Amino acid sequence: MAGRRAAVKAIDWIAFAERVPPNQKAQFTALKARSDAIYSKYLSTPEKPAAINFAFYKSRLANPALVDEFEQKFNAVKIPEPVDTYTAGLEEAQKKAQADVKSFVAESNARIKGYEEQAAVYKSLPPTELMTYDDVFAAFPEMKPDKEKYPIWPHRPIE
Amino acid sequence: MLSRLAARSAAVAAQHHGARVCVVAPSRLFHCSGQHGRPIEPLPEEGGKVRMGVFPEEWFQFFYKKTGVTGPYVFGTGLIATLLSKEYLVVNNEFIAGGIFVSFVVYCIRRFGPDVATYADKLRQERLDFIDNKKGRFINDCETAIETEKKEQWRAEGVDYLFDAKKANVAMQLETAYRERLHEVSNAVKRRLDYQLDVETTQRRMAQEHMADWVVNNVVKSITPQQEKEALAKCIEDLKRMAKAS
Numbered sequence: 410m411a412g413r414r415a416a417v418k419a420i421d422w423i424a425f426a427e428r429v430p431p432n433q434k435a436q437f438t439a440l441k442a443r444s445d446a447i448y449s450k451y452l453s454t455p456e457k458p459a460a461i462n463f464a465f466y467k468s469r470l471a472n473p474a475l476v477d478e479f480e481q482k483f484n485a486v487k488i489p490e491p492v493d494t495y496t497a498g499l500e501e502a503q504k505k506a507q508a509d510v511k512s513f514v515a516e517s518n519a520r521i522k523g524y525e526e527q528a529a530v531y532k533s534l535p536p537t538e539l540m541t542y543d544d545v546f547a548a549f550p551e552m553k554p555d556k557e558k559y560p561i562w563p564h565r566p567i568e
Numbered sequence: 569m570l571s572r573l574a575a576r577s578a579a580v581a582a583q584h585h586g587a588r589v590c591v592v593a594p595s596r597l598f599h600c601s602g603q604h605g606r607p608i609e610p611l612p613e614e615g616g617k618v619r620m621g622v623f624p625e626e627w628f629q630f631f632y633k634k635t636g637v638t639g640p641y642v643f644g645t646g647l648i649a650t651l652l653s654k655e656y657l658v659v660n661n662e663f664i665a666g667g668i669f670v671s672f673v674v675y676c677i678r679r680f681g682p683d684v685a686t687y688a689d690k691l692r693q694e695r696l697d698f699i700d701n702k703k704g705r706f707i708n709d710c711e712t713a714i715e716t717e718k719k720e721q722w723r724a725e726g727v728d729y730l731f732d733a734k735k736a737n738v739a740m741q742l743e744t745a746y747r748e749r750l751h752e753v754s755n756a757v758k759r760r761l762d763y764q765l766d767v768e769t770t771q772r773r774m775a776q777e778h779m780a781d782w783v784v785n786n787v788v789k790s791i792t793p794q795q796e797k798e799a800l801a802k803c804i805e806d807l808k809r810m811a812k813a814s
Contacts, residue, residue, distance in 0.1 A: 420733045428726030440730075444737050451740040454747045458754035466761045471768055476761070483757045491745045495738045503731040510724045517717045524717070528710035537699045539608045545699060552702075 420444070621674075 422441065429437040463480045467473045534540065534548055546553040617625040623644075631640040651657035 420729070420736055425726065425729040425733065428723045428729060430720070430723050440733065444733055447737050447740050447744070451744045454744050454751070456747060458751045461754060461758050461761070466765060469768075470761075470764055472764075475764065479757060479761060483753070486753060488746070488749050488753060491742050491749075493738065493742055496735060499731055499734055499738065503728070506727045506731070510727050513724050514721050517721050521714050521717050524710040524713045528707050528714075531703050531707050531710070534703060535608070537696045537703070539610055540699070541608070549699070549702060552699075 426437065426441075461480075461483070463476055466479075467476045470476055531548070535544070537545075540548075619625060619628060623640075628640050631643065635643070648657075652659070657663070
């Protein structure tokens with residue numbers, strides 16, 4: 410009965426662990442522990458219970474009709490399958506997360522472009538020996554001396 | 569010296585732009601001009617070439633075309649002779665003092681010049697290194713940031729792993745719950761059957777015990793005192809015989 414179910418998809422935990430950002434390691438470890446617990450429980454539960462030896466009981470019990478009744482009713486019983494109410498929500502969350510990832514990647518690419526432009530600006534500077542102070546101050550504004558705050562002698566404009 | 573530098577700079581500019589070489593030093597500062605976008609020429613590290621310590625090579629080149637090799641020497645000697653002869657250059661105590669002063673200056677330059685030059689070079693190199701480091705650090709920062717961004721993208725794209733794991737967990741839990749139900753039903757049936765079996769076994773055992781008790785009791789009740797006495801006597805006789813035999 411249970412064999413017709415699709416085999417549970419195996420998760421590549423090593424590849425997964427590589428992709429987890431360092432600040433989410435704790436959550437990942439918790440998820441891994443819970444998943445392992447679930448998996449070990451899944452493994453330790455045999456697919457089918459041990460078959461009941463009705464013939465044995467029939468031979469031993471004084472009333473075989475009773476055993477027959479048990480057997481009939483046991484074979485007739487239909488066990489309801491647990492209803493899956495979570496996968497739909499997960500699918501939805503996954504779609505949302507994928508959209509988030511897509512927008513993050515777009516933003517990240519924009520940032521990368523900005524960084525590349527910045528790096529290109531620095532890389533395209535002439536060799537430092539050939540730069541004048543004006544060039545240097547244009548490239549690195551923080552190096553420009555603040556003459557307003559630290560005026561040099563004579564500390565006021567020369568008429 | 570400045571004029572020589574200007575002349576050379578103008579020559580370079582002419583090479584680049586085909587401008588007319590001006591004999592007069594151009595009235596611009598070499599590296600601060602907004603003249604054009606051509607790359608700045610590096611400042612010369614060494615002074616120009618000189619002969620006899622002071623006379624620029626260009627002067628000799630200038631004379632060479634007109635007078636040949638000896639021309640400038642003849643001109644110099646003649647110039648000095650003229651100056652002395654006409655007493656433009658008067659050799660008196662001041663001339664001697666001037667000569668001593670010049671030789672002192674030359675001595676000082678020779679003696680301390682290299683050290684000063686080294687120190688100045690060091691200062692310049694420090695500034696250059698500072699700027700180079702800054703530049704390198706900025707570029708490095710940018711590259712690190714790009715790398716980090718790419719890694720984060722790669723990590724973010726691993727979100728499917730999480731949902732795969734969650735889905736697998738849900739599926740496994742459902743499967744486990746279903747199996748547990750199967751087990752529960754089966755166990756319940758088995759327990760009831762076992763109970764029936766146990767009940768019957770116990771009843772049979774108790775009936776057997778009861779019958780055995782009943783039989784034994786009746787046998788014991790049927791033994792009379794006479795029979796008991798005979799049995800005792802027989803036992804004692806047996807003991808005596810066994811003692812004799814040993």
